[in-house]
Amino acid sequence: MRRKISDISKVAKNPSKSHQFVVSNLKCFVAGNMRVPEFSNASSITLSQNEISFMLSKVFENGLSFEAYQTQVQKLISRDIRKRFAAYYTVEQGIQFMVSVVKEYLMHKEKEKVVLADPFLGSARTLTATIKELGVGKIEKVWGIEPLSLPALVAYAALLQTTGGRDDLITVINGDAFKEIPKTMASPDSSSKLPKADIILTNPPFTRWKYLEKGYRDYLLAVIEELGYGRYITRRETNLQILSMFLSDYILNDDGLLVSVLPASTFYTLYGRGYKELLREKYSVLAVIGCDSGSSFSEDSGFKEVILVAVKNRNWSEQAIFTKLSKDVERLAEAIIRQKNKPKSIKRHLFNVNSLPRFLDINWLSLIDSGELRDVVVRIFKQGLKNKTLGYWDEVLGRRSIIRGIEMYGPDFFFVPNKYWKVVRENKDDIIIEHINDGHELSLSKQHLVKTLRKPGLYKNMIEAKVETYMLSIPPVELNKLPSDLQSYIEWGRNSKTARPAINAYGKYWYSHVNKQIATKKPFGQIFIPDKIDLRFKSRGVFANYTNTETAASKNFYIVRDKDEKTMRLLAAWFNSTVFLSILMLLGRKISETWTRFLMNDYLELPVIDINSIPDKLTHDIISKISNVLSRKLPPLQEQLMTDYRYSLDIAILEAISVTNTDEIASTLHQAFANILV
Numbered sequence: 001m002r003r004k005i006s007d008i009s010k011v012a013k014n015p016s017k018s019h020q021f022v023v024s025n026l027k028c029f030v031a032g033n034m035r036v037p038e039f040s041n042a043s044s045i046t047l048s049q050n051e052i053s054f055m056l057s058k059v060f061e062n063g064l065s066f067e068a069y070q071t072q073v074q075k076l077i078s079r080d081i082r083k084r085f086a087a088y089y090t091v092e093q094g095i096q097f098m099v100s101v102v103k104e105y106l107m108h109k110e111k112e113k114v115v116l117a118d119p120f121l122g123s124a125r126t127l128t129a130t131i132k133e134l135g136v137g138k139i140e141k142v143w144g145i146e147p148l149s150l151p152a153l154v155a156y157a158a159l160l161q162t163t164g165g166r167d168d169l170i171t172v173i174n175g176d177a178f179k180e181i182p183k184t185m186a187s188p189d190s191s192s193k194l195p196k197a198d199i200i201l202t203n204p205p206f207t208r209w210k211y212l213e214k215g216y217r218d219y220l221l222a223v224i225e226e227l228g229y230g231r232y233i234t235r236r237e238t239n240l241q242i243l244s245m246f247l248s249d250y251i252l253n254d255d256g257l258l259v260s261v262l263p264a265s266t267f268y269t270l271y272g273r274g275y276k277e278l279l280r281e282k283y284s285v286l287a288v289i290g291c292d293s294g295s296s297f298s299e300d301s302g303f304k305e306v307i308l309v310a311v312k313n314r315n316w317s318e319q320a321i322f323t324k325l326s327k328d329v330e331r332l333a334e335a336i337i338r339q340k341n342k343p344k345s346i347k348r349h350l351f352n353v354n355s356l357p358r359f360l361d362i363n364w365l366s367l368i369d370s371g372e373l374r375d376v377v378v379r380i381f382k383q384g385l386k387n388k389t390l391g392y393w394d395e396v397l398g399r400r401s402i403i404r405g406i407e408m409y410g411p412d413f414f415f416v417p418n419k420y421w422k423v424v425r426e427n428k429d430d431i432i433i434e435h436i437n438d439g440h441e442l443s444l445s446k447q448h449l450v451k452t453l454r455k456p457g458l459y460k461n462m463i464e465a466k467v468e469t470y471m472l473s474i475p476p477v478e479l480n481k482l483p484s485d486l487q488s489y490i491e492w493g494r495n496s497k498t499a500r501p502a503i504n505a506y507g508k509y510w511y512s513h514v515n516k517q518i519a520t521k522k523p524f525g526q527i528f529i530p531d532k533i534d535l536r537f538k539s540r541g542v543f544a545n546y547t548n549t550e551t552a553a554s555k556n557f558y559i560v561r562d563k564d565e566k567t568m569r570l571l572a573a574w575f576n577s578t579v580f581l582s583i584l585m586l587l588g589r590k591i592s593e594t595w596t597r598f599l600m601n602d603y604l605e606l607p608v609i610d611i612n613s614i615p616d617k618l619t620h621d622i623i624s625k626i627s628n629v630l631s632r633k634l635p636p637l638q639e640q641l642m643t644d645y646r647y648s649l650d651i652a653i654l655e656a657i658s659v660t661n662t663d664e665i666a667s668t669l670h671q672a673f674a675n676i677l678v
Helices: 005-011 015-031 049-058 066-076 079-085 092-109 125-134 149-162 177-186 214-232 240-251 273-282 329-337 371-387 484-495 500-521 565-575 578-587 600-605 616-627 644-657 662-677
Strands: 002-004 044-046 114-118 139-146 170-174 197-202 252-263 284-290 305-311 320-324 390-392 402-404 421-426 430-435 441-445 449-453 470-472 524-530 532-534 545-553 557-560 595-597 607-609
Touching: 092 125, 092 197, 092 252, 092 305, 092 329, 114 125, 125 139, 125 149, 125 197, 139 149, 139 177, 149 170, 177 214, 177 240, 197 240, 214 240, 214 273, 240 252, 240 273, 284 329, 320 329, 371 390, 371 578, 371 607, 371 644, 371 662, 402 600, 441 484, 470 500, 484 500, 524 565, 545 557, 545 565, 565 578, 565 607, 565 616, 565 644, 578 644, 578 662, 607 644, 616 644, 644 662
Parallel strands: 002 044, 114 139, 114 197, 139 170, 197 252, 284 320, 449 545
Antiparallel strands: 252 305, 284 305, 390 607, 402 557, 421 430, 430 441, 449 470, 524 545, 524 557, 532 595
């Protein structure tokens, strides 16, 4: 296939500007009498007569630097294509840090020449910055792969300029790394084999798995398995950046350096466990660095991101630095690469990822933030696990002790009351509802209603939830066999389109999908944990809710079930203690700067108080203290710290765990927690 300049401009929001980019990038070839680049193993570029005339009229018009083009090219890519390809390029601070790490690494290695590579090239900003710092004399080869033509052209031109026209050093492939690398490196028939890299500097695509076409997802998994990484794929529904890291490992030489921008979720999701296993087996993880300003190292990405620094040599180092990027990037890079005499200021940030306790290995991001809080929580956990007063959830309570609530399609139909109907009277066997606009009344039998917690915000200030919401549980029978008022309500849901999501998803018995879930999941319990929470707790006074009888809940909650009343109250105390809330702060999946989320498997990995190891006297003390506040309206959490009721509850919890110096630890815990909430 031969690709024209007009084809390249199709990816751009502004074709005229994209032509200007092409013109300006071709300027270096025209001025230097160099050949127009032919992208290896991909498409060459030809120009129509009209395009040549356009080039001649515009070639000297634009005077911007290549650095500016490398930055601006992503802005020219249309929004849909940019999202599809995750074309979000590394910010300047991240580039400076990555270059500094390479510089220190090569000072340590003292290698004469190196192969630089980026299998997810973008506009090659990181590679060109590195070459400028090292000098062309240190480069044996530089290569990269970029699926979008316009950034690929910019990348080639920038690399050509940076190397002083040394096109013999450069290979830029305009294609898909997951197709080009197996074709050029894994295939014995390849006629243009790429060299393995000594240094990989990359910012791989973070495209969500569900946004990829099924055929392409199947292809990706097949390729990664063929390359030998099948055992590291922990789930078939994985993340693209995880597969990108397996591909990067395939092309990296032993003793080679990997520096990569990655979403923070890489180090706390189930999908990332296989990659963490690979790192432990083959690499020395030298650093995981968080972003000091904002959350992302990629421009406009919106992801919470980190930079991973690792050497493909298990014996390089036993310790990794987990911290945020400082302004003095060179000093931080020196501390990361240097194996001895690390400054005292960095020592508290050192961890061995091969010997982390299980609760910290859940989320490596916990090692970056919350130093004071982390230290006191680790102290508590170590003593509790040693004393066997704390255990991991799946071992203490069992995997069946937690279940997700009910998912429903059309909540303003299935929940009663809702934005259209209010409850005007509740009788022994039914409730009377009234339409808010026209006053029409209907009677709904409690035979078809289940009391349910709807959303966490309704129960945020009181541990014992006052549940005033029902959900409809209608058996899968013909509509005419249901009570007439219920038939009328169902017809209203259909005609008002409030029930459209359920109708589209479930067909004839759409009104019964909640009933079927109740029959199979049995989503009833007495402890209810929200699936996500604002870590600032600005408007929340409690975390977990409690009911004195078994109740159902929506999918916004995880339900703890199948335990006796004494255990339920003890767990209500544990889940609302500052000790447990510190776990959330430390180990939660930070989906933004303030919001955190736990999935069911995350909870099963967490330590919980071992209900079987606590003496009856201490159990009674904890239950007594939580019972005193079950029905009390509590202020936002920050206002509760160091209050008598919260402090005494935490002391009772710490005594049950058999922690030494309970007063000191409780005080430190409250202060550390308060510092984070500010």
